[in-house]
Amino acid sequence: xxxxxxxxxxxxxxxxxxxxxxxxxxxxxxxxxxxxxxxxxxxxxxxxxxxxxxxxxxxxxxxxxxxxxxxxxxxxxxxxxxxxxxxxxxxxxxxxxxxxxxxxxxxxxxxxxxxxxxxxxxxxxxxxxxxxxxxxxxxxxxxxxxxxxxxxxxxxxxxxxxxxxxxxxxxxxxxxxxxxxxxxxxxxxxxxxxxxxxxxxxxxxxxxxxxxxxxxxxxxxxxxxxxxxxxxxxxxxxxxxxxxxxxxxxxxxxxxxxxxxxxxxxxxxxxx
Amino acid sequence: xxxxxxxxxxxxxxxxxxxxxxxxxxxxxxxxxxxxxxxxxxxxxxxxxxxxxxxxxxxxxxxxxxxxxxxxxxxxxxxxxxxxxxxxxxxxxxxxxxxxxxxxxxxxxxxxxxxxxxxxxxxxxxxxxxxxxxxxxxxxxxxxxxxxxxxxxxxxxxxxxxxxxxxxxxxxxxxxxxxxxxxxxxxxxxxxxxxxxxxxxxxxxxxxxxxxxxxxxxxxxxxxxxxxxxxxxxxxxxxxxxxxxxxxxxxxxxxxxxxxxxxxxxxxxxxxxxxxxxxxxxxxxxxxxxxxxxxxxxxxxxxxxxxxx
Numbered sequence: 001x002x003x004x005x006x007x008x009x010x011x012x013x014x015x016x017x018x019x020x021x022x023x024x025x026x027x028x029x030x031x032x033x034x035x036x037x038x039x040x041x042x043x044x045x046x047x048x049x050x051x052x053x054x055x056x057x058x059x060x061x062x063x064x065x066x067x068x069x070x071x072x073x074x075x076x077x078x079x080x081x082x083x084x085x086x087x088x089x090x091x092x093x094x095x096x097x098x099x100x101x102x103x104x105x106x107x108x109x110x111x112x113x114x115x116x117x118x119x120x121x122x123x124x125x126x127x128x129x130x131x132x133x134x135x136x137x138x139x140x141x142x143x144x145x146x147x148x149x150x151x152x153x154x155x156x157x158x159x160x161x162x163x164x165x166x167x168x169x170x171x172x173x174x175x176x177x178x179x180x181x182x183x184x185x186x187x188x189x190x191x192x193x194x195x196x197x198x199x200x201x202x203x204x205x206x207x208x209x210x211x212x213x214x215x216x217x218x219x220x221x222x223x224x225x226x227x228x229x230x231x232x233x234x235x236x237x238x239x240x241x242x243x244x245x246x247x248x249x250x251x252x253x254x255x256x257x258x259x260x261x262x263x264x265x266x267x268x269x270x271x272x
Numbered sequence: 273x274x275x276x277x278x279x280x281x282x283x284x285x286x287x288x289x290x291x292x293x294x295x296x297x298x299x300x301x302x303x304x305x306x307x308x309x310x311x312x313x314x315x316x317x318x319x320x321x322x323x324x325x326x327x328x329x330x331x332x333x334x335x336x337x338x339x340x341x342x343x344x345x346x347x348x349x350x351x352x353x354x355x356x357x358x359x360x361x362x363x364x365x366x367x368x369x370x371x372x373x374x375x376x377x378x379x380x381x382x383x384x385x386x387x388x389x390x391x392x393x394x395x396x397x398x399x400x401x402x403x404x405x406x407x408x409x410x411x412x413x414x415x416x417x418x419x420x421x422x423x424x425x426x427x428x429x430x431x432x433x434x435x436x437x438x439x440x441x442x443x444x445x446x447x448x449x450x451x452x453x454x455x456x457x458x459x460x461x462x463x464x465x466x467x468x469x470x471x472x473x474x475x476x477x478x479x480x481x482x483x484x485x486x487x488x489x490x491x492x493x494x495x496x497x498x499x500x501x502x503x504x505x506x507x508x509x510x511x512x513x514x515x516x517x518x519x520x521x522x523x524x525x526x527x528x529x530x531x532x533x534x535x536x537x538x539x540x541x542x543x544x545x546x547x548x549x550x551x552x553x554x555x556x557x558x559x560x561x562x563x564x565x566x567x568x569x570x571x572x573x574x575x576x577x578x579x580x581x
Contacts, residue, residue, distance in 0.1 A: 122333035152329035153332070156333060
């Protein structure tokens with residue numbers, strides 16, 4: 001299946017999950033979907049058969065609130081039965097509102113921002129120590145970049161020249177209180193990372209081909225970790241959710257839900 | 273007086289074991305000298321990671337390493353490790369159940385005259401309050417060795433606090449009773465039970481000697497396993513002795529005394545008195561001067577027991 005169609009299906013699943021459960025972070029899910037689809041269906045060496053394989057690639061969802069996107073993909077890739085997600089956010093379910101490693105395919109518990117990159121640095125260091133071929137990927141939000149600990153992780157990644165590590169910044173320019181530039185300026189991300197010794201790529205983060213090409217470039221770089229500044233649209237794929245701060249964690253009404261699904265079906269048909 | 277500080281013994285054990293276990297990794301935050309880990313860094317550079325002055329990074333990187341099969345020992349001053357990186361300890365280590373041992377060095381008031389920024393008189397409270405996190409405070413270098421050897425055999429998260437200086441031995445070569453997660457009976461006794469941890473075990477033991485001369489039989493328990501606390505040993509103390517006195521290098525809230533009192537209260541009839549540091553920025557000075565100031569020494573413990581009996 002074409003990955004652009006796959007991304008439409010994942011987006012539909014995200015919206016269905018959130019509509020069903022009455023909770024979730026829909027805007028960031030939709031902005032990060034293409035990054036995750038590209039990683040999980042094209043680039044990463046991960047599968048349910050490789051859960052304990054020491055050479056599997058590692059993924060850390062540092063922006064843990066986009067868990068509905070991750071769950072939708074893990075279920076589709078067979079890490080757990082799709083029907084498990086019927087319990088999402090319900091009493092006693094392990095499918096909670098942030099990733100946790102009781103769920104097959106989740107490497108590390110996240111949810112508090114500013115942890116994931118440092119954890120990924122540790123994973124990449126372990127790979128170097130043991131001369132393993134795996135690569136490590138971490139996805140962060142742009143609002144997350146305000147956490148000071150992020151910069152500790154960036155510092156260490158550059159210092160240890162971790163060329164097996166690739167970070168993504170889901171640069172959707174919105175966070176819960178409003179525009180990132182109004183809450184806390186995140187301009188010139190490229191220069192900030194470069195100053196810490198990272199190889200920096202900046203792409204349209206909702207363009208699957210551009211993302212894939214960027215990862216290919218990152219894999220070829222030696223002696224430096226790579227950050228891919230993924231310039232995305234929050235709420236991407238549903239017209240009335242796009243670039244609307246309110247859709248950070250709004251739950252669609254029944255009517256909005258129908259409209260969103262129709263839009264994604266229409267979009268999907270265009271890729272056939 | 274022993275010549276080996278507890279932190280030095282941790283380095284010794286890790287160096288011995290790292291020779292045959294490539295998965296042992298030590299991480300420091302510009303703390304290899306103060307942590308006595310310089311020999312490890314020098315002899316095992318491929319198993320040592322320096323993160324600079326960045327305790328949050330220290331703990332998260334340790335968790336990442338551990339998630340890939342490493343046995344990570346994050347060694348950093350207890351004051352910073354137990355508070356600045358508390359959230360990393362909570363999320364990346366305890367909640368994620370990674371095989372990380374957080375080693376807080378120069379704990380309690382070891383950094384006496386450096387002031388409250390460098391004291392960690394609340395580390396039991398912070399670390400023990402985190403689900404999945406265990407808390408150990410060994411008394412002397414003999415026990416420290418046993419503890420680290422035991423921790424290397426499991427894969428669960430833990431926090432270990434040790435002091436800065438070499439301290440007087442509680443045990444002796446060839447006679448170091450140790451069962452993981454069980455309090456060590458240092459002295460048998462039937463009138464009062466002294467429950468102490470870390471650097472307070474030796475003065476408790478000495479107080480028991482003083483009390484013996486006055487005809488009072490004091491039991492001394494080394495509760496190095498602050499969490500999971502040895503509740504059975506506390507139950508026994510409640511039923512078999514009249515008074516329990518806890519002694520700790522920790523603030524009065526949320527430490528060993530609080531935990532023992534909770535258990536004893538469920539049982540009923542035994543009075544529990546907590547000897548600890550006060551709820552205030554403590555007086556500055558050398559560790560021993562701080563202890564003496566607050567009566568956390570053999571004389572002070574014995575005097576308090578005499579008032580209670």
